[in-house]
Amino acid sequence: xxxxxxxxxxxxxxxxxxxxxxxxxxxxxxxxxxxxxxxxxxxxxxxxxxxxxxxxxxxxxxxxxxxxxxxxxxxxxxxxxxxxxxxxxxxxxxxxxxxxxxxxxxxxxxxxxxxxxxxxxxxxxxxxxxxxxxxxxxxxxxxxxxxxxxxxxxxxxxxxxxxxxxxxxxxxxxxxxxxxxxxxxxxxxxxxxxxxxxxxxxxxxxxxxxxxxxxxxxxxxxxxxxxxxxxxxxxxxxxxxxxxxxxxxxxxxxxxxxxxxxxxxxxxxxxxxxxxxxxxxxxxxxxxxxxxxxxxxxxxxxxxxxxxxxxxxxxxxxxxxxxxxxxxxxxxxxxxxxxxxxxxxxxxxxxxxxxxxxxxxxxxxxxxxxxxxxxxxxxxxxxxxxxxxxxxxxxxxxxxxxxxxxxxxxxxxxxxxxxxxxxxxxxxxxxxxxxxxxxxxxxxxxxxxxxxxxxxxxxxxxxx
Amino acid sequence: xxxxxxxxxxxxxxxxxxxxxxxxxxxxxxxxxxxxxxxxxxxxxxxxxxxxxxxxxxxxxxxxxxxxxxxxxxxxxxxxxxxxxxxxxxxxxxxxxxxxxxxxxxxxxxxxxxxxxxxxxxxxxxxxxxxxxxxxxxxxxxxxxxxxxxxxxxxxxxxxxxxxxxxxxxxxxxxxxxxxxxxxxxxxxxxxxxxxxxxxxxxxxxxxxxxxxxxxxxxxxxxxxxxxxxxxxxxxxxxxxxxxxxxxxxxxxxxxxxxxxxxxxxxxxxxxxxxxxxxxxxxxxxxxxxxxxxxxxxxxxxxxxxxxxxxxxxxxxxxxxxxxxxxxxxxxxxxxxxxxxxxxxxxxxxxxxxxxxxxxxxxx
Numbered sequence: 001x002x003x004x005x006x007x008x009x010x011x012x013x014x015x016x017x018x019x020x021x022x023x024x025x026x027x028x029x030x031x032x033x034x035x036x037x038x039x040x041x042x043x044x045x046x047x048x049x050x051x052x053x054x055x056x057x058x059x060x061x062x063x064x065x066x067x068x069x070x071x072x073x074x075x076x077x078x079x080x081x082x083x084x085x086x087x088x089x090x091x092x093x094x095x096x097x098x099x100x101x102x103x104x105x106x107x108x109x110x111x112x113x114x115x116x117x118x119x120x121x122x123x124x125x126x127x128x129x130x131x132x133x134x135x136x137x138x139x140x141x142x143x144x145x146x147x148x149x150x151x152x153x154x155x156x157x158x159x160x161x162x163x164x165x166x167x168x169x170x171x172x173x174x175x176x177x178x179x180x181x182x183x184x185x186x187x188x189x190x191x192x193x194x195x196x197x198x199x200x201x202x203x204x205x206x207x208x209x210x211x212x213x214x215x216x217x218x219x220x221x222x223x224x225x226x227x228x229x230x231x232x233x234x235x236x237x238x239x240x241x242x243x244x245x246x247x248x249x250x251x252x253x254x255x256x257x258x259x260x261x262x263x264x265x266x267x268x269x270x271x272x273x274x275x276x277x278x279x280x281x282x283x284x285x286x287x288x289x290x291x292x293x294x295x296x297x298x299x300x301x302x303x304x305x306x307x308x309x310x311x312x313x314x315x316x317x318x319x320x321x322x323x324x325x326x327x328x329x330x331x332x333x334x335x336x337x338x339x340x341x342x343x344x345x346x347x348x349x350x351x352x353x354x355x356x357x358x359x360x361x362x363x364x365x366x367x368x369x370x371x372x373x374x375x376x377x378x379x380x381x382x383x384x385x386x387x388x389x390x391x392x393x394x395x396x397x398x399x400x401x402x403x404x405x406x407x408x409x410x411x412x413x414x415x416x417x418x419x420x421x422x423x424x425x426x427x428x429x430x431x432x433x434x435x436x437x438x439x440x441x442x443x444x445x446x447x448x449x450x451x452x453x454x455x456x457x458x459x460x461x462x463x464x
Numbered sequence: 465x466x467x468x469x470x471x472x473x474x475x476x477x478x479x480x481x482x483x484x485x486x487x488x489x490x491x492x493x494x495x496x497x498x499x500x501x502x503x504x505x506x507x508x509x510x511x512x513x514x515x516x517x518x519x520x521x522x523x524x525x526x527x528x529x530x531x532x533x534x535x536x537x538x539x540x541x542x543x544x545x546x547x548x549x550x551x552x553x554x555x556x557x558x559x560x561x562x563x564x565x566x567x568x569x570x571x572x573x574x575x576x577x578x579x580x581x582x583x584x585x586x587x588x589x590x591x592x593x594x595x596x597x598x599x600x601x602x603x604x605x606x607x608x609x610x611x612x613x614x615x616x617x618x619x620x621x622x623x624x625x626x627x628x629x630x631x632x633x634x635x636x637x638x639x640x641x642x643x644x645x646x647x648x649x650x651x652x653x654x655x656x657x658x659x660x661x662x663x664x665x666x667x668x669x670x671x672x673x674x675x676x677x678x679x680x681x682x683x684x685x686x687x688x689x690x691x692x693x694x695x696x697x698x699x700x701x702x703x704x705x706x707x708x709x710x711x712x713x714x715x716x717x718x719x720x721x722x723x724x725x726x727x728x729x730x731x732x733x734x735x736x737x738x739x740x741x742x743x744x745x746x747x748x749x750x751x752x753x754x755x756x757x758x759x760x761x762x763x764x765x766x767x768x769x770x771x772x773x774x775x776x777x778x779x780x781x782x783x784x785x786x787x788x789x790x791x792x793x794x795x796x797x798x799x800x801x802x803x804x805x806x807x808x809x810x811x812x813x814x815x816x817x818x819x820x821x822x823x824x825x826x827x828x
Contacts, residue, residue, distance in 0.1 A: 043531065043532070043533060043534075050529045051529055053489055065660075112492075112660045112661045113660055114491060114492025114660055117489070117491050118488060118498075118501045129492075130489075131492045131527075131659055131660050132492070132493065132523060132524065132526075133487075133489030133490070133527055134529070135526075135528065135529050136523075136526065136670075139526060139670040143670065252535055255534065257487075257530070258486075258487050258529075259483055259486040259530070259536075315504060318486065318488075319482070319485045319486050320486060321482065321487075
């Protein structure tokens with residue numbers, strides 16, 4: 001590796017995921033000399049973009065692999081619903097309105113799409129799926145960067161940003177165990193959230209956070225975010241808010257990604273470790289509900305829950321990466337799951353007794369609800385009576401945290417005394433402005449692409 | 465029969481495909497992933513079918529978020545390649561030859577040397593008293609006596625192998641529509657086209673290129689042209705009373721010369737891109753595969769050289785070398801990489817059959 005501290009870079013991009021790569025490409029195409037500092041080793045490059053699979057895209061008619069149309073107001077309404085209104089309308093509408101022109105730009109820079117994946121047909125109108133998933137997108141962008149002469153350094157941990165009088169002057173990074181001072185004329189921060197730092201999560205959440213699984217990349221430890229906040233950068237977002245879903249409790253502690261998902265909840269009863277139900281499992285179709293279940297499970301004792309189905313439902317959802325626990329009796333299943341079999345049997349029997357006759361339709365809200373139990377299950381409530389019985393443990397799986405840096409419409413970072421002169425931010429590090437809570441599938445990539453491109457253009461304009 | 469598939473490469477491929485089935489990001493690359501999503505559990509025969517459907521385009525590997533050092537350690541192209549090669553060993557008849565040439569360059573070279581020596585010996589000691597063209601050195605009767613069994617034996621061996629394949633994957637009676645679809649897929653190498661990427665990953669790692677597909681097309685079509693050349697000559701000899709040597713504007717030459725050129729260049733190109741690609745994404749049979757590719761190239765190149773040398777003193781030696789290459793190629797076919805053509809085609813037929821049945825089609 002050549003000594004990157006011997007060059008004064010036009011634009012330094014911290015973080016080589018989707019947002020950082022989009023910024024680097026835009027800046028390099030505008031003629032800037034660009035350096036990407038990526039903390040992960042090459043096989044894990046790309047941050048959480050490695051785990052993504054699609055891009056939520058506004059469009060006025062069929063576009064690439066997208067069917068029909070998805071107008072900006074419908075898109076914004078979808079965002080309002082998941083965030084409960086906790087969003088910055090100006091930035092959100094900017095992301096939505098710009099998404100349509102991003103898709104052809106992505107294709108022109110090497111990203112390939114594919115028709116909606118099996119089991120995700122409900123997203124074929126709103127979300128464009130990457131051929132091969134997010135890692136293929138990351139590969140395409142790194143190749144584009146290489147062709148544009150962008151220098152990318154892996155295993156480069158940025159530890160401090162030097163700010164003087166509201167302007168960036170350089171940064172400190174550890175590369176191959178040695179500390180370097182690297183100078184640049186503009187800075188793009190695209191280094192993600194802090195979910196890889198369990199101590200920080202525990203500060204925000206309390207000790208329960210130590211039982212969370214980190215479904216996203218472990219390399220986002222929030223070092224740069226913390227450094228910027230310590231220097232007075234304005235923060236947005238609540239440190240307890242994050243993209244957290246309920247995932248297979250046996251998933252790896254870090255980096256489990258998509259395969260750790262469990263889609264069985266709507267067809268199951270979910271109990272906590274005391275064998276008690278705690279929420280309506282059938283409130284809505286799973287793609288609209290999976291993002292709240294992380295927090296629901298996080299609120300249970302020991303941050304664990306158990307989803308129980310019977311033979312009738314075994315093939316109604318995507319296969320799980322780990323096989324379920326299986327038993328011929330509910331009591332036996334409880335023992336295998338490590339909870340009271342007697343209590344589980346009582347809960348499941350009470351639930352089954354509360355189920356009514358009616359037509360069961362797994363693909364849509366069927367109104368097949370329980371009577372007389374609390375909490376009710378309002379759709380897909382069928383008695384759990386047919387052996388063998390299957391059980392999965394559930395734990396909260398955090399993909400990324402929402403606490404971040406405040407930016408304006410040009411992605412410029414707000415400092416203690418107004419906007420910083422030459423610092424922009426894109427991707428998860430600023431997504432908290434738009435995602436106050438909840439999550440909308442594919443929107444993280446939209447925010448990263450839109451603001452990454454803006455940040456790169458603005459940074460290049462500044463050094464122009 | 466060799467190892468039980470439940471305990472070997474098939475088990476590892478099954479472990480990986482179950483991870484893939486929970487992910488499904490790669491559905492757009494090739495037929496393996498849509499075929500996978502039709503199932504939740506994978507019997508040994510299902511794995512054999514998926515393994516032989518895989519063309520090793522490697523798109524899924526470079527896109528995979530679970531490759532090493534991730535603890536899931538997914539490397540599906542390599543896992544399926546190993547399961548595929550193990551399956552050819554199980555299907556090989558007679559089993560004693562299983563994997564002998566497919567995995568071992570040395571054995572391939574030994575057969576080649578023996579075959580060339582045999583042809584030299586025959587040309588030396590069995591030279592006819594009279595004859596025209598090649599038949600001045602080896603009589604037509606001797607060539608037929610040698611090559612008829614050398615051709616029919618591999619055909620029989622492969623037919624038995626494919627029958628074993630069909631039983632293992634649970635194939636059903638074939639409709640014409642299945643053969644037609646498989647023919648289109650094979651002729652276009654659709655599964656090396658990477659869906660919307662329009663190319664695959666091979667010698668340029670995570671960049672998409674068509675080098676391997678183009679090289680394979682040259683070899684495959686060159687081989688088929690050469691096969692057509694030989695077939696046309698056989699027809700001319702036996703049914704039209706028109707014996708060799710044939711002039712430049714006859715079917716054997718019009719098919720054979722371009723075929724030989726395509727096969728020679730294609731095989732060289734194919735072997736070259738193979739040396740550039742990451743060996744850890746394929747089967748552990750690099751030497752045997754490269755030796756086979758070069759043997760195919762040698763069949764084409766020596767055939768062209770022989771034609772170019774017409775009327776010179778080099779003909780007897782070149783004839784022995786060329787026929788030696790052809791003999792070695794035929795004899796090793798059921799146990800060399802060449803066998804993949806038969807099993808891959810069977811897999812494409814089975815895939816077309818399953819898709820037709822799932823559409824409820826009745827065309828025949």
